[in-house]
Amino acid sequence: MAALAKLVRTSTFRLAAGYLVLFAVSVGAILGYVYWNTAVLLERQINDTIEAEVTGLAEQYNEGGIDRLLRTVRDRSAKADDSLYLIANFSGRGLAGNMGGVPREVSGVSGWAEFPYSIRTADGVEPHRARAYHTNLQGGFKLIVGRDIEERLRFTSLIRQTLFWALGLTLALGLAGGFAISRNFLKRIDSIGETSRHIMGGDLSERMPISGTGDELDRLATSLNEMLDQIERLMTGLKEVTDNVAHDLRTPLTRLRARVEDALRANSKPVYRAALEQTLGEADNLLRTFSALLNIARTESGEARSSFSLIDVAEVAGDIAELYEPEIEEAGGQLEVAVASGAMVRADRQLLAHAITNLLDNTLKYAAAHSEDASSLSVRLTVSLSGGDVLVEVSDNGPGIPEAERKRVIERFVRLDSSRSEPGSGLGLSLVNAVAKLHGGALELGDNAPGLTVRLKLRAANED
Amino acid sequence: MNTNLTLQKASTIEQDRMRILLIEDDREAAAYLKKGLGESGHVVDHASDGEEGLLLAREAVHDVFVVDRMLPRLDGLKVIETLRGEGVSTPVLILSALGEVDDKVKGLRAGGDDYLAKPYAFSELLARVEGLARRGHAQSMEAKYTVGDLEIDMLSRSVKRAGNEITLLPREFKLLEYLARHAGQVVTRTMLLENVWDYHFDPQTNVIDVHISRLRAKIDKGFSEPLLHTVRGAGYTIRGGTG
Numbered sequence: 001m002a003a004l005a006k007l008v009r010t011s012t013f014r015l016a017a018g019y020l021v022l023f024a025v026s027v028g029a030i031l032g033y034v035y036w037n038t039a040v041l042l043e044r045q046i047n048d049t050i051e052a053e054v055t056g057l058a059e060q061y062n063e064g065g066i067d068r069l070l071r072t073v074r075d076r077s078a079k080a081d082d083s084l085y086l087i088a089n090f091s092g093r094g095l096a097g098n099m100g101g102v103p104r105e106v107s108g109v110s111g112w113a114e115f116p117y118s119i120r121t122a123d124g125v126e127p128h129r130a131r132a133y134h135t136n137l138q139g140g141f142k143l144i145v146g147r148d149i150e151e152r153l154r155f156t157s158l159i160r161q162t163l164f165w166a167l168g169l170t171l172a173l174g175l176a177g178g179f180a181i182s183r184n185f186l187k188r189i190d191s192i193g194e195t196s197r198h199i200m201g202g203d204l205s206e207r208m209p210i211s212g213t214g215d216e217l218d219r220l221a222t223s224l225n226e227m228l229d230q231i232e233r234l235m236t237g238l239k240e241v242t243d244n245v246a247h248d249l250r251t252p253l254t255r256l257r258a259r260v261e262d263a264l265r266a267n268s269k270p271v272y273r274a275a276l277e278q279t280l281g282e283a284d285n286l287l288r289t290f291s292a293l294l295n296i297a298r299t300e301s302g303e304a305r306s307s308f309s310l311i312d313v314a315e316v317a318g319d320i321a322e323l324y325e326p327e328i329e330e331a332g333g334q335l336e337v338a339v340a341s342g343a344m345v346r347a348d349r350q351l352l353a354h355a356i357t358n359l360l361d362n363t364l365k366y367a368a369a370h371s372e373d374a375s376s377l378s379v380r381l382t383v384s385l386s387g388g389d390v391l392v393e394v395s396d397n398g399p400g401i402p403e404a405e406r407k408r409v410i411e412r413f414v415r416l417d418s419s420r421s422e423p424g425s426g427l428g429l430s431l432v433n434a435v436a437k438l439h440g441g442a443l444e445l446g447d448n449a450p451g452l453t454v455r456l457k458l459r460a461a462n463e464d
Numbered sequence: 465m466n467t468n469l470t471l472q473k474a475s476t477i478e479q480d481r482m483r484i485l486l487i488e489d490d491r492e493a494a495a496y497l498k499k500g501l502g503e504s505g506h507v508v509d510h511a512s513d514g515e516e517g518l519l520l521a522r523e524a525v526h527d528v529f530v531v532d533r534m535l536p537r538l539d540g541l542k543v544i545e546t547l548r549g550e551g552v553s554t555p556v557l558i559l560s561a562l563g564e565v566d567d568k569v570k571g572l573r574a575g576g577d578d579y580l581a582k583p584y585a586f587s588e589l590l591a592r593v594e595g596l597a598r599r600g601h602a603q604s605m606e607a608k609y610t611v612g613d614l615e616i617d618m619l620s621r622s623v624k625r626a627g628n629e630i631t632l633l634p635r636e637f638k639l640l641e642y643l644a645r646h647a648g649q650v651v652t653r654t655m656l657l658e659n660v661w662d663y664h665f666d667p668q669t670n671v672i673d674v675h676i677s678r679l680r681a682k683i684d685k686g687f688s689e690p691l692l693h694t695v696r697g698a699g700y701t702i703r704g705g706t707g
Contacts, residue, residue: 323663324671326674326675357665
């Protein structure tokens with residue numbers, strides 16, 4: 001019963017039911033029209049013949065008197081067809097014709113009447129119905145002319161029956177069809193529902209069933225499956241990131257723990273204080289590293305793509321140059337800026353700014369700190385257009401990076417031995433790389449002879 | 465990010481005593497904030513879930529609400545939306561473990577006035593809470609700011625100290641304007657980076673410090689009494705000699 005109710009609630013069934021009602025109404029209307037037309041037509045035809053005959057007989061009476069009328073009626077009655085005649089005198093006794101007497105239904109001066117009568121056949125007596133016109137003639141005679149209408153009645157009743165059967169069959173077939181289609185539809189919907197419950201239960205490898213007909217349900221299932229593929233990919237990526245983070249944070253946490261343990265053994269206030277201060281610093285570093293890692297992971301996940309807007313790279317670079325110029329000058333160097341106009345990209349402004357900031361941070365941290373003569377530090381920030389790319393380049397005249405190491409420094413936590421003493425997490429270039437990839441570009445490290453050139457390649461936005 | 469507890473005295477100079485409503489479900493974090501804010505001379509009421517927080521907030525006796533974003537019973541953003549819907553305009557600082565720019569936008573859209581991602585240094589929180597309370601006292605956009613003998617005219621965008629014109633670069637002017645709008649309060653480096661440069665990330669180096677020292681050279685050099693002060697471990701503050 002519940003299954004039936006569920007079936008009846010499906011949209012397919014409702015649609016089928018709606019069409020069924022519409023179809024039944026039109027079938028009924030067509031058959032009704034046919035029935036009405038035939039019945040009326042047949043009756044009119046009978047009436048017309050009877051009327052014509054009555055007129056003819058009345059003329060015969062007027063011209064030749066009762067004798068001629070009686071003769072004619074007798075002649076016509078002798079023919080074996082479905083006509084009925086009767087001429088009766090004023091007392092109702094039949095003078096001529098093939099009817100037994102004046103039927104009870106006949107009354108008044110003239111008019112139509114329908115009545116039952118019997119005919120003799122080979123097998124006996126058969127009840128029939130007749131339709132007749134009766135009129136009183138001068139001299140007290142009554143004339144009745146009729147026709148057997150049994151055929152007509154049978155015919156109309158046949159049409160009536162056809163109508164009912166057709167309607168009944170339409171309804172029955174329609175209902176059955178509706179149920180069948182809905183059940184098929186419901187079965188497929190149920191199997192999609194079942195699969196999604198499995199997936200929610202944790203089995204991400206399951207996919208929606210596809211019947212292969214390419215209908216709308218198949219199309220829905222296909223796009224759901226594509227979505228599931230994407231989700232599975234993201235989940236796998238997320239798991240990798242989580243594993244990396246867990247691994248990468250274990251080392252500093254172990255160091256932190258060792259320091260605290262060591263301090264606890266010392267049992268002296270100044271040592272405690274120093275250890276606490278170091279711990280606080282270390283915790284801050286850890287948190288910074290942690291948020292840098294998260295930042296990289298989020299950037300790699302590509303979720304920022306939904307908030308991209310059209311950005312003038314030259315403007316962003318100019319802003320950051322303005323932010324960094326004082327500090328580079330303070331370090332004894334100089335920042336040279338050259339930006340081309342019309343360097344438009346679809347990008348996330350904060351991430352793009354963060355990436356360029358990291359590049360300038362690096363020159364300050366490594367180039368400035370490791371130059372033989374800090375006062376000669378020269379940093380160049382350029383934005384240029386090249387083919388379909390916007391290039392952001394930061395070049396310095398610092399020690400540079402040996403060619404063999406250039407690919408490696410982009411990886412997370414990789415720091416060259418020469419710079420291990422500097423503060424930093426080894427994540428700066430990893431973020432720049434992630435930002436480049438997010439924007440459909442790449443990060444390239446090159447030789448500035450002497451020094452390092454870092455090139456951030458971004459896909460230029462279409463000019464429209 | 466370094467917290468140095470000796471800075472609290474400096475940050476509360478001439479700061480009115482505030483009544484703060486703290487809605488935070490983490491008991492330890494709440495106790496830590498209550499203690500810190502109390503030592504800075506403020507009174508703290510604490511609610512440990514969203515519903516209780518909403519009830520206390522409706523009393524309308526607080527200068528600032530500090531609301532954790534994720535709360536039991538009633539989400540932090542819902543609390544803020546409800547209060548704003550009821551016409552309560554008390555400034556709100558949202559605390560959240562979600563630090564993305566997107567999350568921040570969502571928080572501010574719900575009616576928050578400032579957003580601080582966890583973990584934060586106490587000095588950062590204190591500076592922001594005090595900044596918000598000031599904002600509550602209609603200290604926002606003005607045509608003219610005066611700090612000691614320093615005058616900043618927002619219409620002509622000119623700066624004078626003791627009657628002498630000082631020429632500033634556009635960014636230096638913006639920096640000074642922000643400091644002056646929060647005169648007497650501590651302003652952190654992050655607050656400057658967010659509000660003057662509109663960057664919502666932490667650069668590794670101390671770029672802000674150099675900008676401040678250049679600004680200081682322009683407005684304080686040659687005057688016996690400095691206006692722009694460094695608050696160790698926290699940030700900067702601008703204030704006139706008498707407060």
